[in-house]
Amino acid sequence: MTLFDQIFDxxxxxxxxxxxxxxxxxxxxxxPDEETALRRASECRRREFRTGRALAREAMGALGIAPAAIPAAHDRSPMWPEGIAGSVTHCDDLCAAVVARKADGILSIGLDVEPAEPLDPDLIPEICVDEERRWLATLPASRCGLFARTVFSAKECAYKCQYPLSHTLLDFHAMRISIDISRGSFEASFNRDVAPFRTGDTLPGRFAIDSCHIVTATALTANAFASGYLRRQGESHDAPVRCG
Known part of the structure; x- marks a missing residue:
């Protein structure tokens, strides 16, 4: 069993x-449509980019989807074929791609992989909001740095998931991560309105850690999104956006 086997609900x-x-x-x-993004790229970037696209097409093939180009947009985000939701992630020694059909009810996916190493303490104020720093302070010193990087990974994952709907680049303080270590789960809550999401909306996800890597994942389902959106439209109460 790998870290990725249980990472989605x-x-x-x-x-x-x-x-x-x-x-x-x-x-x-x-x-060809992909290679245009690599004209000025370093050799390392070329390898990472080509590996991610090759793995994404392999995942598409496993779903019975014909191979297709996945060009990079101007902001470097993958431009998935019509009807496809996906995410690509990599660190120095591991790359992963996840793909789903939107017809199967998956609107968007976020996936992130990081080395299982403590986050540089100098980066914690840049990455973490006050509530996250207070939670980290309750952990044993030996675990604080690792879970600070887990917070970072969860934000990266959630940002990837929300971006295809909002088309908005967020800073790290635009979301707040709440981690349940015992369940291997987290919730990413919006700290500000980012249409179509509103302050307080949440994207629940999962995480897994082994001796080498941290993996985080979330997937927003069409049913969950539509349900939350319709409740907001009716103003019966503020219902968080949930994911499958």
């Missing part, structure tokens, strides 16, 4: 495919 696992690989391996050039 059970009810959506049949609808998604996750493929992993080593970004340090040299790969053949990708499709």
């Amino acid at each position: 059970p009810e959506i696992r049949p609808a998604i495919r996750v493929v992993t690989g080593d970004p340090r391996i040299e790969r053949s050039p990708g499709l």
Whole structure:
């Protein structure tokens, strides 16, 4: 069993495919629409980019989807084929891609992988809001740095998930992460309105940690999003956006 086997909630696992690989391996050039993003890229960036696209197409193939180009947008985010939700992530020694069909009810996916190493303490104020720093302060010193990096990873994951709907780049203080260590879960709450999300809306996710890596994931389902949005429209109460 790998970190990725249990990282998405059970009810959506049949609808998604996750493929992993080593970004340090040299790969053949990708499709022409993709390679334009690499004209000025370093060799390291070329390997990471090509590995991510190759793994994404492998995941698409596992769902019976024909291979297609996944160009980079001007902000470097992947431009997924019509009807496809996906996410690509990498650290120095591990790359992963997850793909799902929107027809299967998955609006958006976020996936992030980080080394299982403490976050630089100087970065904690930049990454973490007050509530997160107070929670980190309750942990044993030996775990504080590792879970500070887990907060960072959860934010990266949640930002990737919200971006296809909001098309908004967020700073690290735009969301607050609440981690349940015993359950291997977290909630990412919006600290400000980012249409179509509102302050207080949440994206629940999961995390896993082994001796080498931290992995975080969240997936926003169409049913959950529509349900929350309709309740807000009716103003019966402020209902958080939930994910599968």
